[in-house]
Amino acid sequence: MHSEVIQVHTGRREVVLDLTARCAEFAADKGDGLLHVFVPHATAGVAIIETGAGSDDDLLAALRDLLPADSRWRHRHGTPGHGRDHVMPALVPPYATVPVLAGRLALGTWQSVCLVDLNVDNPDREVRLSFLAG
Structure with a gap:
């Protein structure tokens, strides 16, 4: 298995950050297999979603709406409502797996691989890309 960690800067705002180009670059010369994308953070997730059209x-x-940034959360360090950031990965998991065929991501026409980050306290993230050859 080939694996590497990339660094991404999300800033101090909630973000859906498109990682598709970086994933495609990583998989480009690897033939057939599976690309696994993983964020080793307790407050971030990976989604396969359309971007650029409002989604x-x-x-x-x-x-x-589901996870308001208010005082209801028991986990209370960080900015107000930060506890919701620790619940978010139960809804948007910290991983996704994408088939790779002949070195190309086998995504649908409008699908993108995205980092989802609600945590405004942590502007820098790591993303592990791993390729399992088929």
């Missing part, structure tokens, strides 16, 4: 903003709005 990424809709996802953030839905997560705000």
